[in-house]
Amino acid sequence: MARMLRRLRKGFQSLTSFSAATIQPNLSASESSRSEVALLSFFSPKPRDFSLPNSSWGSEMMRLYDHYNSQCEAETEGGQTQGSPWQRLPSYNRSLKYAPGGVYLSKIVQSKARLFTRNIREPGAAFEYALFVNKGEKKCVCIFQAGWLLEGPPGHVHGGAIATMIDTVTGTHATFLSGPIMTANLNIAYRSPIPLGSTVLIESSLDTQEGRKTFISCKVMSTDGSKLHTEATVLFVSINVSHLVRGG
Numbered sequence: 001m002a003r004m005l006r007r008l009r010k011g012f013q014s015l016t017s018f019s020a021a022t023i024q025p026n027l028s029a030s031e032s033s034r035s036e037v038a039l040l041s042f043f044s045p046k047p048r049d050f051s052l053p054n055s056s057w058g059s060e061m062m063r064l065y066d067h068y069n070s071q072c073e074a075e076t077e078g079g080q081t082q083g084s085p086w087q088r089l090p091s092y093n094r095s096l097k098y099a100p101g102g103v104y105l106s107k108i109v110q111s112k113a114r115l116f117t118r119n120i121r122e123p124g125a126a127f128e129y130a131l132f133v134n135k136g137e138k139k140c141v142c143i144f145q146a147g148w149l150l151e152g153p154p155g156h157v158h159g160g161a162i163a164t165m166i167d168t169v170t171g172t173h174a175t176f177l178s179g180p181i182m183t184a185n186l187n188i189a190y191r192s193p194i195p196l197g198s199t200v201l202i203e204s205s206l207d208t209q210e211g212r213k214t215f216i217s218c219k220v221m222s223t224d225g226s227k228l229h230t231e232a233t234v235l236f237v238s239i240n241v242s243h244l245v246r247g248g
């Protein structure tokens with residue numbers, strides 16, 4: 001048990017540094033980005049990064065992706081990164097597997113488990129999103145295109161799917177800021193419905209960090225900023241990874 005905990009702790013530590021440090025090269029215009037990415041993922045032994053553009057992304061999703069991606073750190077030929085406060089975060093369906101030693105861990109910890117938002121194979125059917133963090137401003141932006149399998153009220157996105165995205169974005173942001181965390185409290189106000197198939201912006205901002213507690217505010221808005229769809233405040237509590245093995 002103690003050996004397993006040590007391995008798990010080591011895996012999680014490398015996982016957060018792996019996620020934070022993995023930077024993809026900047027991509028240029030929409031169509032070429034998509035075909036380059038498809039080719040790269042075909043030939044590369046690297047895990048599939050679900051936050052890269054695919055054929056289901058609409059023009060607004062691609063416009064915003066290019067907008068934020070162009071402001072991200074670019075890797076130079078020497079492997080150095082140019083200073084920029086923005087960084088794109090990769091997204092895998094089993095991040096644990098891709099951390100050093102993670103293949104072993106992913107076999108012993110629920111081997112069939114997959115990240116809730118990344119377990120539907122058909123591109124565009126459900127959660128299409130990409131996250132960008134701004135280290136200086138301690139904020140995070142997610143571009144999110146909601147697919148047809150996320151229907152709640154006819155023609156609109158299910159409130160549970162919106163909550164899932166808020167938890168995912170703020171949870172990733174909190175992990176980036178504070179290391180391993182769990183959501184302790186999530187308060188949501190749904191202000192206006194989100195049309196199915198549309199692209200929205202999800203903004204996460206750090207309010208305060210107090211000891212083990214990280215308080216985050218979140219807004220879901222139309223991409224031109226004119227409509228507020230949803231507001232949330234979230235409390236994350238830092239955990240020791242043994243919390244996950246022992247079940248709290």
Ligand SMILES: CCCCCCCCCCCCCC(=O)SCCNC(=O)CCNC(=O)[C@H](O)C(C)(C)COP(=O)(O)OP(=O)(O)OC[C@H]1O[C@@H](n2cnc3c(N)ncnc32)[C@H](O)[C@@H]1OP(=O)(O)O
Binds near residue numbers: 016
């Ligand atoms: C860059 C990285 C990428 C990573 C990729 C990931 C992508 C995916 C991201 C997806 C992310 C998805 C994420 C998910 O979905 S996580 C899944 C949903 N969450 C859970 O299942 C959590 C269940 N709860 C627990 O496990 C425990 O209760 C926790 C761990 C939360 C606290 O139990 P613990 O025994 O450890 O702590 P404590 O009780 O000593 O309390 C400590 C402090 O906290 C305060 N407190 C506690 N609870 C609440 C509450 N409800 N409201 C207000 N305050 C609360 C408490 O008063 C105290 O404050 P103070 O008295 O010290 O001031």
